[in-house]
Amino acid sequence: MGLGSGNFMEMQQNMQREILSNPETLRNMMDNPLVQSLMSNPDYMRQILTSNPQMQQLLEVGNLCYTSMEL
Numbered sequence: 001m002g003l004g005s006g007n008f009m010e011m012q013q014n015m016q017r018e019i020l021s022n023p024e025t026l027r028n029m030m031d032n033p034l035v036q037s038l039m040s041n042p043d044y045m046r047q048i049l050t051s052n053p054q055m056q057q058l059l060e061v062g063n064l065c066y067t068s069m070e071l
Contacts, residue, residue, distance in 0.1 A: 019026045029035055038044055049055045 019029070049059060
């Protein structure tokens with residue numbers, strides 16, 4: 001079973017729904033020492049963000065907005 005399989009995608013969607021519907025779940029996840037350690041590593045976060053095409057688009061839009069604000 002690969003990461004692109006239906007089961008993984010369904011699990012990911014279920015997790016997203018749970019986090020969006022229950023702020024305490026997000027808070028608990030963010031308080032996790034492993035998550036805090038990963039998020040405090042700029043190289044790791046850059047890799048995660050740039051490896052996702054949707055995040056790449058979001059970063060590009062944000063960069064365009066920032067650049068236009070500087071002008």
